[in-house]
Amino acid sequence: MPRMPDDFIHRSGRTARAGRKGKCLSLVTQHDVELVHSVEAHVGRSLVVLPAHVVKEADVLNLLNPVAKAQRMAKQRLSEVGFDEKVAALKARSKKRRDDLAEEAESSNGATKATKTPE
Numbered sequence: 107m108p109r110m111p112d113d114f115i116h117r118s119g120r121t122a123r124a125g126r127k128g129k130c131l132s133l134v135t136q137h138d139v140e141l142v143h144s145v146e147a148h149v150g151r152s153l154v155v156l157p158a159h160v161v162k163e164a165d166v167l168n169l170l171n172p173v174a175k176a177q178r179m180a181k182q183r184l185s186e187v188g189f190d191e192k193v194a195a196l197k198a199r200s201k202k203r204r205d206d207l208a209e210e211a212e213s214s215n216g217a218t219k220a221t222k223t224p225e
Contacts, residue, residue: 111149
């Protein structure tokens with residue numbers, strides 16, 4: 107289950123394209139209840155809960171190992187290419203840009219106020 111409601115909506119929306127219908131299945135545990143509630147609040151309706159006989163626990167458990175392995179491999183590859191460092195550098199640049207813009211806006215507001223003083 108995605109951690110952000112917008113991510114859930116984006117991923118779900120990718121199942122239906124060009125006017126066609128699509129289906130999305132999220133496997134959740136008791137630890138995901140808050141995530142489900144936040145998605146439901148965001149979309150303004152309740153998600154459909156499938157009966158237990160539709161999704162068998164054994165089928166889910168068979169999927170967990172390949173998914174966990176793929177996640178480990180993806181994290182390892184990202185680490186190998188320095189992804190975390192690139193993200194940190196991007197965040198630092200973005201923060202500097204925001205700070206510079208705020209400082210510029212603050213200084214231009216001061217100049218505007220100085221020129222609009224009554225005579």
